[in-house]
Amino acid sequence: TYSFADWKDKDALVVVFTCNSCVVAEGYEERLVAFAAECAKADSKVGFVAINVNTGKADALPAMKERWAKRKFGFAYLYDPSQKTAQAYGAVYTPECFVLTKDRKVAYMGAFDDGAGGSPKVKYVEDAVGAVLAGKPAPTAETSAAAGCRIVFNKKKDDDD
Secondary structure (H helix, E strand, C coil): CCCHHHHCCCCEEEEEECCCCCHHHHHHHHHHHHHHHHHCCCCCCEEEEEEECCCCHHHCHHHHHHHHHHHCCCCEEEECCCCHHHHHHCCCEECEEEEECCCCCEEEEECCCCCCCCCCCCCHHHHHHHHHHCCCCCCCCECCCCCCEECCCCCCCCCCC
16 A cells, blocks of 8 residues: 555655557557656656556456566556546556655656657657746646556446446
8 A cells, every 4th residue: 555655755656657558558558668767767757667457357455566576667556446536537547657745646647658669869858857947837738648658557346338
């Protein structure tokens, strides 16, 4: 179990909704791992967490643990089968990123960068983090998600068929 308190010493927090089963999310993993490694440095004022809310077999906790170990993620890769975190943020795609300020207000939401199909030209999350650390608004506050897979929200008993 984690909460914002786990990153209380961080002036910015990057929250990424991702999963194991999306080819676009998988394509972003190297960049996310590299960015998270920068966040994990001792002097960093930036926290990083990835959250998976999909509940299919390929995305369930046992598969996440395997992927975490195999890919050597240097960040918390959390599982929320209740899907409440994604609903609270309004996340609908994987990967979808949120940059939060020290008081945990959303400064940026959307794609990690503009390079879903190749080399990025604009690094939205890095730019937003730099702005937050400088006490300024993100140069871009919102973009569409990274053309990834839709989060599969579980039907509730009162949902229409």
